[in-house]
Amino acid sequence: MKKNKLFKILNLENKFQTQTIQSYNFLKNDIYLKSKNWIFRKRSFAKGRIYNSKIKWLKGTNFFQNKKNNKYVGGVKRKFEPMNLKLKNNVEKIIKEFIDKKLIDKKIRFFGAHAIRIICNKKNLGYPVPEGYHHDGFDFVSVIAVNRSNISGGKSYLKNATTRRIIFSGNLKNNQALFFNDKKLLHYATPIKLVKGKLGFRDMVVLTFSKN
Ligand SMILES: [Fe+2]
Numbered sequence: 427m428k429k430n431k432l433f434k435i436l437n438l439e440n441k442f443q444t445q446t447i448q449s450y451n452f453l454k455n456d457i458y459l460k461s462k463n464w465i466f467r468k469r470s471f472a473k474g475r476i477y478n479s480k481i482k483w484l485k486g487t488n489f490f491q492n493k494k495n496n497k498y499v500g501g502v503k504r505k506f507e508p509m510n511l512k513l514k515n516n517v518e519k520i521i522k523e524f525i526d527k528k529l530i531d532k533k534i535r536f537f538g539a540h541a542i543r544i545i546c547n548k549k550n551l552g553y554p555v556p557e558g559y560h561h562d563g564f565d566f567v568s569v570i571a572v573n574r575s576n577i578s579g580g581k582s583y584l585k586n587a588t589t590r591r592i593i594f595s596g597n598l599k600n601n602q603a604l605f606f607n608d609k610k611l612l613h614y615a616t617p618i619k620l621v622k623g624k625l626g627f628r629d630m631v632v633l634t635f636s637k638n
Pocket of ligand 1: 561
């Protein structure tokens with residue numbers, strides 16, 4: 427991404443396949459949430475390297491954020507369920523699209539990929555970002571909309587970390603990616619609320635990119 431550009435929205439050419447979308451139904455509960463009686467987040471994770479525009483998946487699903495970046499669950503060593511192959515294939519194509527479109531350059535050598543489903547029901551809201559506005563702690567981040575059902579809310583926001591001015595707000599459409607500079611911007615998304623049926627959800631892919 428050009429130095430003066432802080433974010434970009436793009437409609438992905440590599441759309442999520444039906445099997446990938448359906449695989450979100452099998453995501454496992456996030457065991458690190460503070461509310462133990464209302465588990466509103468399900469997730470999986472994988473990480474890898476980018477080398478000469480090629481992607482190599484790495485073993486392991488350990489994940490760590492410091493307390494400064496994540497007031498909610500920072501400082502806790504987390505280990506997530508591994509991401510399935512279908513999703514990994516989709517993620518590879520998306521990262522290649524980002525490279526082709528010059529959003530990430532050769533300096534970016536590592537990435538993390540999270541599949542996240544936030545749920546809500548009649549009694550409870552779902553919180554995409556329980557910690558509020560935050561940095562993920564990488565160079566670039568992309569939040570990508572996969573699917574949503576029976577909900578209102580889940581609106582994405584970007585805020586300039588220096589001026590504290592909101593520079594983007596909007597509901598991402600399916601297969602739309604918001605790509606941004608995680609050093610300079612803070613991100614957030616509003617809670618989701620059930621509008622019909624028994625269960626609502628918001629399915630996303632979050633990609634993180636870093637130099638080291
Ligand atoms: Fe985040």
